[in-house]
Amino acid sequence: MVSSEASSALSHQFDDLEQQSEATTLGMWAFLVTEILFFGGLFLCYIVYRASYPEAFASGSHHLDVALGTVNTAVLIGSSLTMALAVHAAQLGRQQELVLFLLGTILLGTVFLGIKGVEYGHKLAEHLVPGPSFVFTGPHAQQAQLFFSLYFAMTGLHAAHMVIGIGVLTVLTVMAWRGHFSAVYYTPIEISGLYWHFVDIVWIFLFPLLYLIGRH
Amino acid sequence: MSQHVILPQTLYVRIFAVLLALTFVTVAVAYIDLGPLNNVMALSIAVTKTVLVILYFMHVRYSSHLTWVFVGAGFLWLLIMIAFTLSDVFSRGWLPFPRGWETATVFFLMT
Numbered sequence: 149m150v151s152s153e154a155s156s157a158l159s160h161q162f163d164d165l166e167q168q169s170e171a172t173t174l175g176m177w178a179f180l181v182t183e184i185l186f187f188g189g190l191f192l193c194y195i196v197y198r199a200s201y202p203e204a205f206a207s208g209s210h211h212l213d214v215a216l217g218t219v220n221t222a223v224l225i226g227s228s229l230t231m232a233l234a235v236h237a238a239q240l241g242r243q244q245e246l247v248l249f250l251l252g253t254i255l256l257g258t259v260f261l262g263i264k265g266v267e268y269g270h271k272l273a274e275h276l277v278p279g280p281s282f283v284f285t286g287p288h289a290q291q292a293q294l295f296f297s298l299y300f301a302m303t304g305l306h307a308a309h310m311v312i313g314i315g316v317l318t319v320l321t322v323m324a325w326r327g328h329f330s331a332v333y334y335t336p337i338e339i340s341g342l343y344w345h346f347v348d349i350v351w352i353f354l355f356p357l358l359y360l361i362g363r364h
Numbered sequence: 365m366s367q368h369v370i371l372p373q374t375l376y377v378r379i380f381a382v383l384l385a386l387t388f389v390t391v392a393v394a395y396i397d398l399g400p401l402n403n404v405m406a407l408s409i410a411v412t413k414t415v416l417v418i419l420y421f422m423h424v425r426y427s428s429h430l431t432w433v434f435v436g437a438g439f440l441w442l443l444i445m446i447a448f449t450l451s452d453v454f455s456r457g458w459l460p461f462p463r464g465w466e467t468a469t470v471f472f473l474m475t
Contacts, residue, residue, distance in 0.1 A: 177434040181434060195446065218387065345417050349418070
């Protein structure tokens with residue numbers, strides 16, 4: 149039985165499932181390396197402009213909601229836990245548990261995006277979205293606009309990654325529900341987990357760098 | 365070598381608890397005036413959380429050495445990109461402080 153499962157999941161260019169899984173994981177990491185540098189460019193831009201306009205970045209940061217940011221950080225870390233537990237369930241071939249943890253991860257990811265949407269709504273209402281309608285009372289209005297440009301670019305790109313991640317997990321949930329995965333073959337769950345955790349790591353840096361500047 | 369080391373569920377829950385605790389620490393520390401150390405603390409906590417996620421949630425600790433090389437290469441090139449760009453920007457006198465690495469470093473830590 150195991151051998152028939154194994155043969156259906158094994159692509160012909162690999163000797164065995166172990167080798168296939170190793171190659172797939174490395175391929176995913178190669179992709180994540182490009183993602184590190186993709187987000188890295190924005191972080192670099194942030195560093196240069198924050199070093200140039202420290203006061204403007206601090207006063208811009210004070211317009212962000214630390215409570216919502218903290219809750220969202222906790223929600224995203226929670227989704228990483230459910231994702232790790234989904235991979236764990238897949239390793240043990242527990243199909244029902246796998247589906248439940250995948251659904252939990254999708255739910256927490258959606259809650260994160262919902263809270264992010266509420267925050268974006270506040271910024272829109274406060275005229276803090278960069279562009280012709282941007283209004284900022286303070287000595288560094290132009291430079292604060294730069295802060296908010298980076299805020300929307302970085303959190304927006306991050307949110308786009310979350311949307312893609314939720315899409316991927318939805319497909320995986322359906323596949324898991326239909327019994328595509330087993331303790332022998334669950335590589336798609338594993339590498340999608342890598343992607344999800346990567347998106348979590350990006351937020352781990354975005355949260356203190358955007359929300360917590362000069363709070364004391 | 366094998367990526368199929370199965371870790372106990374309790375380990376994931378414990379890592380989650382540490383990550384959550386570090387999140388609250390980073391928020392609390394931000395409200396205390398530590399001068400230049402505020403940035404150092406924020407980044408140290410973020411790096412610690414990242415290492416925990418990579419080693420345990422992403423199983424890199426239990427992955428092949430080749431995977432370690434891939435992961436390490438990603439962060440090495442990120443550091444090269446940041447360090448070389450800043451060495452250029454900081455030495456051109458565009459920023460609101462005198463030229464030179466020492467003043468640049470001190471200033472950046474203080475912001």
